[in-house]
Amino acid sequence: MAKYRAIPPGFMTVGEMAKKMGVTVRTLQYYDKEGLLSPSAESEGGRRLYTDKDLITLHQIISLKSLGFSLDDIKQHLISLETPSDVANALTEQANNIRKKIDQLTASLTAIEQLKAEVLQMKTVNFKKYADIIVNLQMNNEFYYLIKLFDDDTLDHIRGQFDKKSGLDFMERFNHLSDEIVRLKKDNVLPESEKSQQITKMYWELIMEFTNGDMSMLPKLMEIGQIDTAANAWEEKQKIVNDYLEPALQVYFSRLGVNPFEEAKK
CATH class of the missing domain: 1.10.490 (Globin-like)
Structure with a gap:
């Protein structure tokens, strides 16, 4: 890691990096410790120095984290950013992950709306039936709405059968x-x-x-x-x-x- 007496042009301190990306300094220190994102340089006074390239890598990390990836998963998904092709590949993978998340959220929204409709039709509070409907929605059982027609004894039978x-x-x-x-x-x-x-x-x-x-x-x-x-x-x-x-x-x-x-x- 290169060391500089002063902060040269093109570099930013850990505080500046954190402020630009809306994270804490402690978060950047933790990512450094975990081997996710280490500073590109360091000043003689021991200040961590980052570049715009590091900022792009941090953006990858934050985006993947928001999509539910663990830190171990993120390590495997991070792509080298040495060439325009590397950057394009990183953005392509990130876009694909976002599309998957959109699909998951769309499915969740649909399930919530369906459950809301069934709850209003049932006109009674029955969490056992709500749970059955949720399970069948997750199973992609298109006949989930039939559950509201069964009484508790029949539902108990179905669960056991x-x-x-x-x-x-x-x-x-x-x-x-x-x-x-x-x-x-x-x-x-x-x-x-x-x-x-x-x-x-x-x-x-x-x-x-x-x-x-x-x-x-x-x-x-x-x-x-x-x-x-x-x-x-x-x-x-x-x-x-x-x-x-x-x-x-x-x-x-x-x-x-x-x-x-x-x-x-x-």
């Missing part, structure tokens, strides 16, 4: 079957046909998987699934599914010689 992976897998299979039923309806496939009965059997097996065979849950599910006026695309699709499944399930249970809905009432 599914984890993140199995829950998303279940919803994927449920949606796939729902799409198949919509196609059957569109193609005017009769509910008593073999193709319809195969899909109906799979749908009922999915319901049994969801309830874990607990027939006492059927009335609750029927109440939740009852859609008089669709408020969104999912409910519109589910209304079509319900209309088609009602006669299809009657045929299915008639052939089995059982009526699980009557059993659930007992």
Whole structure:
């Protein structure tokens, strides 16, 4: 490290550097100690001296820190600033990191707005449901809003029955079957046909998987699934599914010689 009797042109003291970048002198001393940013020179009196190049490096550090990087991460992301290409690469990486942060913040803002809408619709304070909605928002489960329809007992059952992976897998299979039923309806496939009965059997097996065979849950599910006026695309699709499944399930249970809905009432 070069040493100077006085502060030459192009250099600034640690205090001047700190003031320009809005940080404390202690912060710059800490970055020096951690090997993130050492002064380019030192005066004979021991004053740390920085250059404009050091200022650019400090800007990198501050920007990466504001994006949530740890000091160890920042050490790995700092780019040498010896050539115009180095500077361009540093700025490119910094811009990419900012774009990622913008995406994360946008997703967080969307989740907050969605949760706010659900809280207002629920009209009661229920932190357990709020937590479930937040978890499903983080899972990118587009059907998170259905949680508000379940009572506490059903939600407890769901928490015990599914984890993140199995829950998303279940919803994927449920949606796939729902799409198949919509196609059957569109193609005017009769509910008593073999193709319809195969899909109906799979749908009922999915319901049994969801309830874990607990027939006492059927009335609750029927109440939740009852859609008089669709408020969104999912409910519109589910209304079509319900209309088609009602006669299809009657045929299915008639052939089995059982009526699980009557059993659930007992």
